[in-house]
Amino acid sequence: MxxxxxxxxxxxxxxxxxxxxxxxxxxxxxxxxxxxxxxxQMLKRNRKLTNEQLAEQSEVSEQRIRAYIRKGKLKLYDYPNLTDECDLCAGPIRQGKLCVSCTTRIKGDIRLDMERSKQQQAKHVFLSRNGR
Known part of the structure; x- marks a missing residue:
């Protein structure tokens, strides 16, 4: 076999x-x-390093460092100055995939679209004379 x-x-x-x-x-x-x-090892010596400082000292690219953060191989809760990037605006974030401002904007856009959709549906309601 x-x-x-x-x-x-x-x-x-x-x-x-x-x-x-x-x-x-x-x-x-x-x-x-x-x-x-x-x-x-570098972060144990100085846990307050930023992504940029860590990349310079370690010769590991910032992109690779962010990939390790995103995969959970570097835990942000242990290191206060390490950050990931927001998937939309590339701003610094500590958790999730979107920053607070992008999340707020998206939620607002969704809410506005839902309200517009409801208004459009309300315009297309037809009533008969009998009320049926």
Whole structure:
């Protein structure tokens, strides 16, 4: 009975690897683990570093740092000056995917659209003479 191997291309380097939970080849997994260990060590020395300062000191890009934050590999509650970016305006956020102002704006837009929709529906109501 033959058993098939499930393989894929590594999203980081493009090498073929046997699929795993992390979806990375062994070399990229080791690199990521090394980067995370380095970042954690620097943050333990100075937990008040910003994303920019951490990137400069560690030689890990700010984009990669934000990716680690988004994946939950760097916990923001431990480090007060690390931030993620709002998906719409790229402003700093500490939780979720949208900042407060974008969330408020979207909720307002939805509320306004719903009110307009109700008004449009009310205009198209027809009554018969019999009230039916």
């Amino acid at each position: 033959s058993r098939e191997l499930s393989v894929a291309h590594c999203p980081n380097c493009g090498n073929v690897f046997q699929k795993n939970l992390r979806n990375l080849c062994a070399a990229c997994t080791a690199e990521e683990d090394g980067q995370l260990a380095s970042l954690e």
